[in-house]
Amino acid sequence: MCIIGVMACVLLIGVINVVMYEMVSGLKGDLGTVHGKMYFEQNGTNYPPAGSVITESLGNEVLNKSVVDSQKSTNALFTPLQGSQTGDGGMTMVVGLTPGREGAYIGNTTVTGKSSLVGEADNAVIIGSETAKTYNSTVGSTITVNNESFKVVGIMKKVGSGWPLTIDSSMVMSLAHAQNISDRKGLVSTVIMVPSNGNSEQTVEDTLQSAYPKYDVYTEKDTQKTIDKQLKEVMIFMNMVIIMIFAVSMVLIMNVMMMSVKEKTKDIGTMRALGTKKGSIMLLIIYESLILSSIGGIIGILLISPVYSLLGILMGATNFNFVLPTSVIIQVAVIVLVIGTFSGLLPAYLANKISPIEALRYE
Amino acid sequence: MQNLVNGKELWKTYDLGGVKVNALRGLNITVDEGEFVSIMGPSGSGKSTLMNLIGCLDTPSEGELTIDGREISSMKESELTKLRAEKIGFIFQTFNLLPALSVRDNVEFPMRNMSGDKKLNKSARRARAEECLESVGLSHRLNYLPAKLSGGERQRVAIARALVNKPKFILADEPTGNLDTESTENIMKLLHDINDGGTTVIMVTHDVETTQNTRILKIRDGVIEPNKGD
Numbered sequence: 001m002c003i004i005g006v007m008a009c010v011l012l013i014g015v016i017n018v019v020m021y022e023m024v025s026g027l028k029g030d031l032g033t034v035h036g037k038m039y040f041e042q043n044g045t046n047y048p049p050a051g052s053v054i055t056e057s058l059g060n061e062v063l064n065k066s067v068v069d070s071q072k073s074t075n076a077l078f079t080p081l082q083g084s085q086t087g088d089g090g091m092t093m094v095v096g097l098t099p100g101r102e103g104a105y106i107g108n109t110t111v112t113g114k115s116s117l118v119g120e121a122d123n124a125v126i127i128g129s130e131t132a133k134t135y136n137s138t139v140g141s142t143i144t145v146n147n148e149s150f151k152v153v154g155i156m157k158k159v160g161s162g163w164p165l166t167i168d169s170s171m172v173m174s175l176a177h178a179q180n181i182s183d184r185k186g187l188v189s190t191v192i193m194v195p196s197n198g199n200s201e202q203t204v205e206d207t208l209q210s211a212y213p214k215y216d217v218y219t220e221k222d223t224q225k226t227i228d229k230q231l232k233e234v235m236i237f238m239n240m241v242i243i244m245i246f247a248v249s250m251v252l253i254m255n256v257m258m259m260s261v262k263e264k265t266k267d268i269g270t271m272r273a274l275g276t277k278k279g280s281i282m283l284l285i286i287y288e289s290l291i292l293s294s295i296g297g298i299i300g301i302l303l304i305s306p307v308y309s310l311l312g313i314l315m316g317a318t319n320f321n322f323v324l325p326t327s328v329i330i331q332v333a334v335i336v337l338v339i340g341t342f343s344g345l346l347p348a349y350l351a352n353k354i355s356p357i358e359a360l361r362y363e
Numbered sequence: 364m365q366n367l368v369n370g371k372e373l374w375k376t377y378d379l380g381g382v383k384v385n386a387l388r389g390l391n392i393t394v395d396e397g398e399f400v401s402i403m404g405p406s407g408s409g410k411s412t413l414m415n416l417i418g419c420l421d422t423p424s425e426g427e428l429t430i431d432g433r434e435i436s437s438m439k440e441s442e443l444t445k446l447r448a449e450k451i452g453f454i455f456q457t458f459n460l461l462p463a464l465s466v467r468d469n470v471e472f473p474m475r476n477m478s479g480d481k482k483l484n485k486s487a488r489r490a491r492a493e494e495c496l497e498s499v500g501l502s503h504r505l506n507y508l509p510a511k512l513s514g515g516e517r518q519r520v521a522i523a524r525a526l527v528n529k530p531k532f533i534l535a536d537e538p539t540g541n542l543d544t545e546s547t548e549n550i551m552k553l554l555h556d557i558n559d560g561g562t563t564v565i566m567v568t569h570d571v572e573t574t575q576n577t578r579i580l581k582i583r584d585g586v587i588e589p590n591k592g593d
């Protein structure tokens with residue numbers, strides 16, 4: 001009974017931990033795509049900079065600043081693809097950029113097929129893994145979106161959780177084509193910038209900020225802040241849930257151990273009469289409660305992976321190849337040990353209160 | 364002959380929610396090394412109370428009690444625990460074997476309560492446990508659980524357990540109270556063998572048959588009755 005309870009609790013704690021782990025690592029992946037890059041954009045817009053509008057000529061001005069490495073930076077137009085609501089509720093993001101400067105956006109993400117649009121047809125696209133899933137496309141295939149057809153020349157490896165709209169759900173094409181299909185001639189959303197040799201991000205930020213006070217420079221730091229903010233609330237909630245589950249398992253084991261101590265009053269009294277020290281009795285009880293929680297814990301840990309996968313499948317995920325992260329196992333194992341030890345303390349104290357004389361009279 | 368138990372003017376008062384029960388009322392007792400003492404008396408006369416004091420499970424409310432030369436009234440609980448482990452072998456009416464442990468492990472158990480250089484290693488403990496079980500004729504039951512044994516066999520295991528730390532004396536509170544005649548004879552023979560080997564035995568009993576060849580102390584209302592011969 002109690003073992004099943006502990007098992008269920010451990011399972012819950014484990015799954016929550018895995019969800020948090022996945023979220024954090026997903027967000028880290030997203031963060032990685034911003035790493036080392038800076039976005040010049042309209043004031044008050046965020047990341048992704050789809051809400052920002054600047055003229056292409058202003059973009060070129062920024063690109064020509066000496067603090068910006070013009071060879072590695074690019075004008076970019078971010079437009080969410082109309083009507084591209086995917087099964088997961090995500091949207092595909094069209095990212096138009098100057099061919100040859102794809103690196104500014106996709107960084108060193110591994111690409112199957114071509115990683116550059118140079119020399120490709122006008123409608124050539126490099127797409128993220130989520131986009132590939134959504135449109136069921138492979139390298140070389142042609143997909144039709146909103147009556148426009150695109151030729152897929154490259155597919156990027158999965159990097160993040162798909163939140164916020166980033167590489168995984170993107171569709172990278174030439175800036176000209178993107179402006180064309182979205183009817184935004186002469187406009188871009190942002191300039192993705194890499195500092196030129198010898199300049200720090202801070203220098204770039206300061207220089208641009210004083211030259212263009214009405215515009216923002218969005219950096220990795222800001223992304224981190226956004227992510228932290230998003231994560232913080234979820235984390236607080238999850239941790240509260242964990243603490244509650246934790247308390248439930250403690251009470252469960254404690255109850256069983258108290259009953260067990262009561263049942264064993266005569267045996268404990270006998271042991272005390274035969275000269276067993278109080279400390280040894282205490283250790284024995286804690287040991288027993290540790291064993292109880294460990295059995296529940298081990299079964300729970302073993303079940304985390306299948307249950308999580310099952311949940312994933314129920315929620316519509318396909319190709320689930322999920323490996324339980326060691327850090328989660330360690331975390332849960334520590335929790336199990338703490339539960340075992342602490343829930344044994346009160347019963348052990350009660351066991352020490354047993355007087356051998358009373359216990360021997362006990363029938 | 365060395366004096367092993369020496370109780371003078373022993374009082375034991377229990378407080379039952381305001382009502383004071385005087386279980387012992389100025390009882391005097393001495394037991395010498397090597398003796399076999401039987402304590403008899405009506406129910407409620409204080410036999411078990413006296414055994415608890417001699418067994419260092421409890422301390423007297425008043426009076427002096429020395430066990431093997433040491434005054435126990437003022438001892439700390441941890442010292443009493445140590446004394447019990449090292450000097451006293453207990454035999455109970457209800458056997459009190461640990462149900463989860465095998466016969467061998469039950470007998471081995473008190474050796475684990477020894478500390479310092481008196482603590483034996485696992486194999487020495489096993490060997491000693493088996494030796495004691497052999498002396499009570501139970502070598503063929505080493506791996507049994509207590510629940511599978513008859514009452515007489517259980518009490519023999521308990522005797523082996525009481526002997527295992529080579530105690531100064533054995534305390535047996537109605538050791539044959541739950542046994543049939545044949546097992547009773549068997550157990551009494553074992554206790555006399557132990558006594559012949561030099562170990563003092565103090566036993567509480569209701570059965571006159573079991574008091575043959577022992578010194579009988581009669582207790583009534585918390586004091587020992589003077590011998591009619593005196």
Ligand SMILES: Nc1ncnc2c1ncn2[C@@H]1O[C@H](COP(=O)(O)OP(=O)(O)OP(=O)(O)O)[C@@H](O)[C@H]1O
Binds near residue numbers: 379385404406412
């Ligand atoms: N822990 C206790 N708390 C209160 N009263 C007790 C306690 N132990 C014993 N008594 C009382 O002390 C008196 C003596 O009890 P004790 O158990 O020593 O008698 P006994 O001679 O062993 O009797 P029996 O032959 O029935 O075992 C009894 O009146 C009993 O009710």
Ligand SMILES: [Mg+2]
Binds near residue numbers: 410411412
């Ligand atoms: Mg009694």
